[in-house]
Amino acid sequence: MTDLTVTPVSGRADTTAFIRLPYAVYRDDPHWVAPLERERRAFLDPGRNPFHDNGTVQLFLARRSGKVVGRIAAVVDPRFTERHDPKCGHFGLFECADDPEAAAALFDTAAGWLGERGLTRMLGPLSLSTNDECGVLVDGFGGPPTMLMPHNPPYYPGLLTRCGFTKAKDLLSWRIPMPADGEPPAAVRRVAERALAAPDVVVRPLDPGRFDADLAAVKDIYNDAWAENYAAVPMTDREFEHTVQQLKPIIRPELLQIVEVGGDPAAFTLWLPDTNQALAAAHGRLTTFGLPVGLVRVTRAARRIDRTRAVTSGIKKEHRNRGLAAAMFAQAQRAAFRLGYTESELSWILEDNRDANRYAKAVGGQLFRTHRLYERSAG
Structure with missing residues (x-):
């Protein structure tokens, strides 16, 4: 394979490359819905996205022979560590070509960055918390995503498992015909x-x-x-x-x-x-x-x-x-x-939220899509 590098995002040109990488990843995907570039730029801007008031985010780009082939965000959220796990950080905003070496380098770099901050576990994708988009699509690729729900190529779950990730939790989507x-x-x-x-x-x-x-x-x-x-x-x-x-x-x-x-x-x-x-x-x-x-x-x-x-x-x-x-x-x-x-979607619902999933079935819901959160060690 040709030379591969992973570097922190620095400056406007890198930020633009980070934002525009999905256009290459989804070039042949008829279901992908491109986000508004100005909205993505604001989302990543610490001065405009209040998540950054508390959380710390580091963006990384993977390049092969100078061409951007992948991206990832490593995230520390003090509210999460205080409430759930003091040793757990996040990854999010992951996008990558079907390139296992590049994916591994991105995940290892994010894990290393978290490890330097005393975190030993990595959960995601959370982009940048459960108040934003969550999970990797693992089932239900046959249509465009609903608003504020992630979409990704079918090869993503394989990239994560090859890189040592295991299932943490599934998030279910139910479609309800009117x-x-x-x-x-x-x-x-x-x-x-x-x-x-x-x-x-x-x-x-x-x-x-x-x-x-x-x-x-x-x-x-x-x-x-x-x-x-x-x-x-x-x-x-x-x-x-x-x-x-x-x-x-x-x-x-x-x-x-x-x-x-x-x-x-x-x-x-x-x-x-x-x-x-x-x-x-x-x-x-x-x-x-x-x-x-x-x-x-x-x-x-x-x-x-x-x-x-x-x-x-x-x-x-x-x-x-x-x-x-x-x-x-x-x-x-x-x-x-x-x-x-003519129809509604209930999403997402935790797989073990028995009452909510039972209600979704009771109103005629059809389970049609599953997203997954993954975890692995960091550091």
């Missing part, structure tokens, strides 16, 4: 009706007139509900505000359902239009030579979005086992039906 009448199955409706029969329980959509207050309540529920989830870390105020600003243009108030118990927010579910159905038309750029070519394409394609993704949900611990999930999901599904969507 019923002809927009109604959930009778058994789910009965659970929802029992929950709503309690005089102190109300399910309502996001109130645009009190957008900030409603979203603040969502953050509190999210951090409470996800506190004990596998690998989860709480979102800081800055991270949450940053995420809201990114999602605000596509949030449909009817698809963010909030449950109140005794007037206090207790649960929520957020469904979003699958913007990947429109984003594919931009080919990664909203402008070309200063002209809004991509923006025009995206605007036209957005009219054809017919799928939603249930991006995140949460129920405060003290309000579980009351049927609140059925109540709020039923309302979200009815709203999606009224808005003209």
Whole structure:
């Protein structure tokens, strides 16, 4: 093989190479949806992505005879080490040609960087935490990814196992065709009706007139509900505000359902239009030579979005086992039906989250995609 080097990303040219490598990796993949380059540049910028307020990220590029063939991020998240494992770091943003030597060099370099910081275990891909994209696609390659879900070539799982990684956890995606009448199955409706029969329980959509207050309540529920989830870390105020600003243009108030118990927010579910159905038309750029070519394409394609993704949900611990999930999901599904969507995706759900997976089956969900988190030693 020709000479191979792995070096830290340094400067704008390296950052651009890091961002644009996927265009080579996915050149022949009809399902890949190119992210917007300006969004990726902001994501990697410590001055614009509040993850960097707490976490430390080092990017690396692999080159063979001067040509970029792979990339990786090594990540230390103090919130994760404090909450889950003081000796565990992450890797993420991994992309690579079908080149086992380059993949091994990238993983070894990331592991070495983590080891220099006293970490002995490496988990990923987390790009850059469970609040972002997670996992390697290992099953369900037959279509384009849904928004904010990873996509990768089928050879990636083999690269990881050859490099000493083993399964840590699977993340499941369920596809739910919209019923002809927009109604959930009778058994789910009965659970929802029992929950709503309690005089102190109300399910309502996001109130645009009190957008900030409603979203603040969502953050509190999210951090409470996800506190004990596998690998989860709480979102800081800055991270949450940053995420809201990114999602605000596509949030449909009817698809963010909030449950109140005794007037206090207790649960929520957020469904979003699958913007990947429109984003594919931009080919990664909203402008070309200063002209809004991509923006025009995206605007036209957005009219054809017919799928939603249930991006995140949460129920405060003290309000579980009351049927609140059925109540709020039923309302979200009815709203999606009224808005003209023909199917929804529940993703991702931890493989051992028995209640959530049971609910996905109960509403007619079809398990159609699996992503996997991997682990190996570092240092």
